[in-house]
Amino acid sequence: MIIEKAGRITEGLHALADIDLPAWLVEAETPALFDAGITFMGPSYLEDIRQILGDVNRLRWVFITHAHFDHSGTAPYLKRRIPGLKVAASRLASEIFKKPNAVNLIQSLSRDYEEQHKALFGSEDIRFDSLEVDRILEDGETVDLGGGWTFRVIATPGHTRDGVSFYFPGLKALICGEAAGVPDRNFRIHPEFLASYRDYVSSLEKLAALDVEIIMLSHHYVLTGADARSYLEKSLESTFAFSDRIRRYLAEADGNRESVVKRILKEDYQDTGAIQQAERPYLINLSAKVKAVAENK
Numbered sequence: 001m002i003i004e005k006a007g008r009i010t011e012g013l014h015a016l017a018d019i020d021l022p023a024w025l026v027e028a029e030t031p032a033l034f035d036a037g038i039t040f041m042g043p044s045y046l047e048d049i050r051q052i053l054g055d056v057n058r059l060r061w062v063f064i065t066h067a068h069f070d071h072s073g074t075a076p077y078l079k080r081r082i083p084g085l086k087v088a089a090s091r092l093a094s095e096i097f098k099k100p101n102a103v104n105l106i107q108s109l110s111r112d113y114e115e116q117h118k119a120l121f122g123s124e125d126i127r128f129d130s131l132e133v134d135r136i137l138e139d140g141e142t143v144d145l146g147g148g149w150t151f152r153v154i155a156t157p158g159h160t161r162d163g164v165s166f167y168f169p170g171l172k173a174l175i176c177g178e179a180a181g182v183p184d185r186n187f188r189i190h191p192e193f194l195a196s197y198r199d200y201v202s203s204l205e206k207l208a209a210l211d212v213e214i215i216m217l218s219h220h221y222v223l224t225g226a227d228a229r230s231y232l233e234k235s236l237e238s239t240f241a242f243s244d245r246i247r248r249y250l251a252e253a254d255g256n257r258e259s260v261v262k263r264i265l266k267e268d269y270q271d272t273g274a275i276q277q278a279e280r281p282y283l284i285n286l287s288a289k290v291k292a293v294a295e296n297k
């Protein structure tokens, strides 16, 4: 099944507020949030957490897949509103959050969305001012949240260098950020190897070896059953096909990356209208993907 709406996914597992942005609540003995969307969603998440847990102060952890603005955005706000809430991320992510440039970039990318969604937060202080990571997640470690909710941390670099995925063997459920690409409105999967094509492929191969029944994708969709079981292989095939296409276009354009970016922008983004991402971040990411293939990273 392909789930396209926020709400309960299965007993104890919820997609909060807006399924286009990742924020997954697990009602374990120690309740935890996985990823934290974009700044403007803070009050909406808080309201959903209140509805589900009764008391927002029961939320103890936010686990973050990677240090992008649309995965970590509300974490500072939630920390301000929930004393005792702790944040966990990879070592690299924790270092990124310490860099003023990274915080500036998160603020700048969040601003467009904040402008468009002022009604959702009103006078609340939703700013991403800084984010201290309280716990470093190591590749392969198992985290026990109590009540049968344990998950494994899997390093999945390639989309970014700092990326990790979370796998719950009990539920066969996977939270993977963009490590497994993003399907568009026609369910064509767009690979997201911004940092390294080679790392992205080996990370995705690791994920494809898992036994999965639920995949909480970075944006727009949750997959269950047969749709989940077949997705990761399909995502790998899309990755190979996309890099082959970039190589072919580069050869046809005598290595001119800019013209390859323009050609793919037209074919995949402008002509189809199926990609839900805004054009500016799409272009930034597309240039990074062409670069990763061109430089064989």
Ligand SMILES: [Zn+2]
Binding pocket: 066, 068, 071, 159, 177, 178
């Ligand atoms: Zn990302």
